[in-house]
Structure formats: C-alpha cells, structure tokens
Amino acid sequence: MRIFTAALATETNTFSPICIDKRAFEASLYAPPGAHPETPTLCTAPITVGRQVAAEKGWQLIEGTAAWADPAGLVNRQTYEDLRDEIVDQLRAALPVDAVVLGLHGAMVADGYEDTEGDLLARIREIIGPDVLLCAELDPHSHLTDKRVAAADFFVFFKEFPHTDFVDRAKDLWRIAVDTLEGRVKPVMSVFDCRMIDVFPTSREPMRSFVDKLMRIEKDDADVLSLSVVHGFMAGDVPEMGTKMIAVTDGNREKGQALASALGLELFAKRGTYRMPEIDERRAVAEAIAATAGPVVIADMWDNPGGGTAGDATVVLEELLASGVADAAIGTIWDPMAVQICMAAGEGAEIPLRFGAKSAPGTGSPIDGTVKVINLVRNAEMRFGESFAPFGDAAHICYRGIDIILNSTRAQSFDPSLFSVMGIDPRSKKILVIKSTNHFFASFSKIASKILYCSAGTPYPNDPAKTPYRRARRDIWPIIADPHTPKRGAA
Numbered sequence: 423m424r425i426f427t428a429a430l431a432t433e434t435n436t437f438s439p440i441c442i443d444k445r446a447f448e449a450s451l452y453a454p455p456g457a458h459p460e461t462p463t464l465c466t467a468p469i470t471v472g473r474q475v476a477a478e479k480g481w482q483l484i485e486g487t488a489a490w491a492d493p494a495g496l497v498n499r500q501t502y503e504d505l506r507d508e509i510v511d512q513l514r515a516a517l518p519v520d521a522v523v524l525g526l527h528g529a530m531v532a533d534g535y536e537d538t539e540g541d542l543l544a545r546i547r548e549i550i551g552p553d554v555l556l557c558a559e560l561d562p563h564s565h566l567t568d569k570r571v572a573a574a575d576f577f578v579f580f581k582e583f584p585h586t587d588f589v590d591r592a593k594d595l596w597r598i599a600v601d602t603l604e605g606r607v608k609p610v611m612s613v614f615d616c617r618m619i620d621v622f623p624t625s626r627e628p629m630r631s632f633v634d635k636l637m638r639i640e641k642d643d644a645d646v647l648s649l650s651v652v653h654g655f656m657a658g659d660v661p662e663m664g665t666k667m668i669a670v671t672d673g674n675r676e677k678g679q680a681l682a683s684a685l686g687l688e689l690f691a692k693r694g695t696y697r698m699p700e701i702d703e704r705r706a707v708a709e710a711i712a713a714t715a716g717p718v719v720i721a722d723m724w725d726n727p728g729g730g731t732a733g734d735a736t737v738v739l740e741e742l743l744a745s746g747v748a749d750a751a752i753g754t755i756w757d758p759m760a761v762q763i764c765m766a767a768g769e770g771a772e773i774p775l776r777f778g779a780k781s782a783p784g785t786g787s788p789i790d791g792t793v794k795v796i797n798l799v800r801n802a803e804m805r806f807g808e809s810f811a812p813f814g815d816a817a818h819i820c821y822r823g824i825d826i827i828l829n830s831t832r833a834q835s836f837d838p839s840l841f842s843v844m845g846i847d848p849r850s851k852k853i854l855v856i857k858s859t860n861h862f863f864a865s866f867s868k869i870a871s872k873i874l875y876c877s878a879g880t881p882y883p884n885d886p887a888k889t890p891y892r893r894a895r896r897d898i899w900p901i902i903a904d905p906h907t908p909k910r911g912a913a
Contacts, residue, residue, distance in 0.1 A: 423479065423603055426516045427472045428486030428509045429458075429525030430542065431465035433563060435657040435730025436531055437883050438495035439782050440832075446491040447505070449831050450812065453488040455512060461809040463490045464585060467592035468525040468559050475596045484519070486512040492832050493730040502532035506542050513549060521555035522546055523599055525592075528564020528579075529655040536660045536893070540569030547573040555602055557609075559595045561585065562622075562653040566613065566666040575602070576609040576670045579650035581633050582624045584861040586807060598647050598670065609647055609670050612678030614686035616665040617898045617905040619654045619886045621697045625863045628692050636685070645672050646681065651689065656886050657730055663894040665689070690906065693899055698723070698860065698875040703741040706876040707853075711745060716852035719870040723859045724882040725785065728834035732756050732781030733857045737878040739778070739824070740786055742853070748823030750853035753840045754813060756781075758830040764795045764817035771795045775819070777828060784880030793819040793826075797845040802829070804840040805865070811836050818844040825851070834858040837865040 432442060444452075451463050462470045466488045476483035486509045491497075513522065524546075530538040539560075547556060555575050562579045570577075578595040580588050601607040622629045636649040648670040654663055667686035671678035700723065701709070710718040725735035733756040742750055760777040767773045775793045779786045797818040803810040814831025827844050835856030841848040848854055849869055856862050867873065883889040887900040897905050 423481040423520045424484060424516070424518065425472065425476065425481060425521045425523060426484045426486060426513050426519045427469050427523045428512065429466040429469060429488040429490065430505055430509060431489070431525060431527035431530065432491040432497060433493035433527050433529045433561065433655065433730060434497060434531035435493060435495055435882070436659040437657055438730040440494040440730070440732060441496050441498060442491050442494045443498040443501045444504070446494065447489045447501070449814065450492045451488060451490040455485045455487060458485065458488045462589060462592070463809055464588055465490055465525045465527050465559070465561060467589045468523050468595060471589065471592040471596050472523055475600060479600070484516040488525070493728055494832070495730060497530060497532035497538070499533040499535070502535060502538055506538070506545070509542070510545055510549065513546060519550065519554060520603060521557070521599055522550060523595065524558040526558045526560050528560040528566070529658050531658060531660060537565070537567050537569055540567045540573065543570055543573035555599060557595060557599055559588070559592050562651060563655045564652060565655060565658060565660055565662050566652045566668070567662045571611060571613060574611070576611045576648070577650065577668060578648050579652055579668070581636065581650070583622060583653070584625065584864045586864050589808065594648055607647060608673040610673055610675045610678060612669045612671065612675055612682045614667040614679070614682035616667060616686045616690050618665045618690055618693050619656050619663065619898055620665060620693055622651065622653050623696065623698055623860045625860060626698065629696050632689065645674050645677060647672055649685070656889070657883050659891050659893045661893055661895060664898050687906070690899070700875050700877040703738050703876055703878040706738070706874045707741045707745050707747065709874055710853045711747065713872055715871040717848060717854045717870055718852065718872045718874065719862070719866050720853060720855045720874045720876050721859070721862060722855060722857050722878055723875050724877055724884050725857050725879065726834050726859045726882065727756065727832040728858060728861055729882055731881045732785070733832050733834070734778050734781050734785060735879050735881050736778040736786035736789055738855050738876060739789065739826070742824060742855070743822060747853060749851060750855065751825040751841055751846050751848065751851045752827065752855040753835050754816070754827040754829040754857060756832050757828050761815050761817050761828050761830045764819060764828065765798055765815065767795055769795055769798055782881060786879055789821065791821055793821045796820055796825070799844060802843055804837045804843060806836040813840070816844060818846060835862050838869055
C-alpha cells in the first residue's frame with residue numbers, strides 16, 4: 423500500500439484582531455516532508471501514528487508537509503493557498519496512492535475561504551478520484567460542513583476536552599483505515615445536526631458520562647466503527663457553525679443515522695448544563711485568598727490563546743494587585759515587545775516597563791511600573807502530553823511581589839512546566855493564574871488544591887446568545903430556545 427499523509431491546521435477566532443501568516447506556522451510547527459518530529463502536535467498525530475502502522479504493515483507512507491499555527495484570527499489568504507497548494511502538489515507527485523490520511527483542525531478560516539478544510543478535501547478528492555480512501559482526524563472545536571462530508575469517507579474527532587486523546591484517536595483513524603484497505607469494513611458516515619452551540623468539558627459531568635457511553639457503544643457494537651461529537655467553535659462566525667453528532671458504521675447508513683440522531687438529541691436535552699461554573703475576577707481572587715492551602719489555580723478561561731485571543735489581558739492581575747496579593751505567579755501575558763526590552767536589559771536588571779493589554783478592548787489596562795528581570799529563556803517550551811508546546815522567547819519578571827511570565831509566542835497554559843522552565847516552582851505559590859479554558863485541567867489538577875474558572879473581561883465571544891454574528895446561522899440554541907420543536911402551524 424502507498425499512503426499519503428499530511429497536516430494543515432489552526433483554529434480561527436474570527437473575532438480576534440490577530441491575523442496569521444506564514445510566520446505563525448513557522449513559530450508553532452512547519453515541517454516539510456520527512457521533517458516532522460517523533461512526537462505529534464495537537465493535529466499531526468496521524469503522521470506519527472502512521473509511521474508506526476506503515477512499519478508494521480510494510481506499507482509505504484509518503485509524508486507531505488505538516489503545518490500548525492496556534493489559534494488566532496483570520497489566516498492570510500496567500501499563506502493558506504501556498505500551504506494548501508504545497509500539500510496538493512506533494513500528493514500529485516506521490517500518485518498513485520491507496521489512501522490519503524490527514525491531520526486537520528476543522529475551524530480554520532482564511533481571508534476569502536470560510537471553509538478551508540472543505541476546500542482542501544474537495545481538491546484532494548478531485549485528484550484521487552472517488553475510489554481512493556480519504557479520511558482525517560480533527561479537533562471537535564470545529565465546523566462540520568456538507569462540503570467536507572461529501573469529500574471524505576470518514577472522520578474521527580478527539581473525544582476528550584481537554585484534548586488528552588489525540589494520539590488515541592489517531593490510532594482509531596488508522597485502525598479503520600487499515601480495516602478498510604484490507605477489505606474488512608466499508609465505513610459510511612452519518613451526521614445529525616444538534617442545532618446548538620455549547621461548551622462540553624469532559625473533565626466534569628454530564629459530558630464525562632456521555633463520552634464514556636460513546637466508547638461503550640463502540641466497544642460493544644461491531645457495526646459501529648467510531649462515534650464523535652463535533653462540539654463546534656462558537657468564536658467562528660461561519661454559516662455552518664454548531665454542534666453535530668457523527669456515527670461511522672460498517673456499511674449500515676440507516677443504523678448510523680438512527681444512532682447519530684438519538685445521541686444528538688440526548689446531547690441537546692442537557693443543553694446549558696455542560697459548562698464549567700464561572701465566576702468573575704473579584705470573587706476568584708477573594709476565594710483564592712481565603713483558601714487554606716495552595717496552589718489555587720485561577721483559570722483566566724476566556725483570555726485563552728488556545729481559542730484565538732491574544733492572552734495579554736491584565737484584568738485578573740489588576741485584581742491581585744488591588745487586593746495586595748504577593749504570593750502569586752501568572753503564566754502568561756503575551757507581550758513580545760516587553761520581552762525584547764527585558765532581553766536587552768538582562769537578568770537582574772530593574773527597569774520601568776509597560777506590559778499587557780495591548781491587543782483589544784475588554785482586556786484591562788496596560789501595567790506600568792518598575793519590574794525586576796528574574797530569568798530569561800530563549801525558545802521556551804512547556805509540556806503538552808507526550809509533546810511540547812513552544813511559547814517563544816520569555817521573561818520571568820517580578821512586579822510588586824508577583825511573579826509574571828511574559829511570552830513572545832502565544833500559547834495557552836497547558837502544564838505546570840510552563841512555570842518551572844522559567845525558574846518558578848508552581849507548587850510553592852499560593853495562587854497560580856493561567857490562560858486556558860480547560861486544556862490545563864489534565865496536568866494542573868494534579869497539583870492544585872482548588873481550581874477556579876474565572877470569566878474576566880471580554881476578550882472572547884463566550885455567550886452565543888449575545889455574540890454579534892454576521893455569518894453564523896440563527897436557527898440554533900441558545901440563539902433560539904428550541905430549534906427541534908416545530909413551530910405551531912408549520913407543516
């Protein structure tokens with residue numbers, strides 16, 4: 423067998439003021455053919471798992487480019503077209519192939535392309551024809567469009583949020599692909615539109631039990647090859663935004679459709695109960711101060727670079743300062759210019775510095791004061807599962823007793839190693855402030871005495887009922903109360 427694999431991924435917050443060009447991919451991951459590291463990034467596990475499968479089977483894996491940019495705003499049109507064409511040209515050069523196995527995100531939007539993944543998949547299908555297997559692994563915070571479903575044979579999405587399972591789901595993807603290529607199964611994909619948009623953390627109920635149920639069905643029913651919830655991405659203002667349910671069955675489309683519908687309606691029935699309990703910055707800081715043990719983790723959940731925001735908000739920091747807190751550390755505040763100034767000053771320097779809150783309204787005010795530069799690290803990285811996440815040149819500064827990490831490459835706070843690599847012992851602090859919605863949970867929950875989900879400022883459109891969408895559909899909850907109930911008098 424000859425199998426082509428590649429990855430092209432980012433998550434686009436269409437409300438974010440930060441645009442993406444080629445440099446953003448180069449800062450996070452740009453690996454031409456054969457140059458992908460041994461460990462995967464979030465959306466490139468099909469490549470590393472594919473290497474293992476090809477070696478075991480004696481098949482030829484033809485690697486194309488792998489490119490991943492940390493979430494932000496619109497992708498530059500030329501950047502998307504260049505990366506797309508690079509992969510498409512590599513595929514043409516690899517022909518003939520028996521399958522194409524991709525790593526995608528599913529929420530990329532480029533200038534002029536509302537459905538980049540649909541565009542890429544349709545072009546690939548045109549090249550390989552109707553009979554060659556085309557499949558992909560995707561992030562559930564994405565948009566499942568009709569164009570994508572028409573182009574691909576099947577999709578597998580991460581089940582967990584936080585996304586601790588991207589390698590396991592890549593193994594599922596390849597298991598189904600191998601069984602298809604060797605003639606044991608014929609995957610068909612059935613989709614149900616839940617007509618809702620919500621946040622579905624699997625670290626708490628009721629989503630934990632729902633995902634466990636999906637995995638039991640996959641294990642117990644031989645006809646069911648894969649079940650996926652496409653959560654949707656509420657910060658993507660595109661026409662097909664929303665939550666979907668996918669069932670991939672072995673040739674049984676009718677069964678798959680019935681199962682996807684039943685599970686999708688079950689998901690819809692508990693709408694509004696999935697989200698983490700959120701409190702404002704005043705209550706979060708007060709509760710952290712009152713805690714008898716540390717570290718208390720305050721998740722500045724909507725200033726999350728993993729959702730496309732800048733990660734430079736100072737709202738929680740301002741509350742800490744106003745409350746006189748000193749035994750705290752913040753990771754991170756994105757400010758490349760402030761990092762440059764600290765790098766120039768050097769470790770041990772005490773300098774006047776303005777930092778933070780430069781990106782957009784609703785992120786607080788810039789902090790002005792004299793800081794001490796404690797530690798400087800070039801090309802800093804933190805752990806993320808089996809992989810590493812770069813956060814660029816970084817500076818550990820101290821301001822009014824609070825340890826603050828300034829970073830030059832936007833990245834959400836995945837792991838306590840974010841602090842330790844900068845010379846801060848996270849276990850020794852009473853309060854840790856991090857920038858993440860829920861990905862932090864898998865690792866920070868191991869050291870936290872308490873976790874507080876803080877909704878501070880307005881850096882992210884986190885209430886779909888109030889978000890000023892221009893392109894997104896209006897026939898979904900919570901924009902309307904119950905889109906599944908026919909209107910009185912309707913046919």
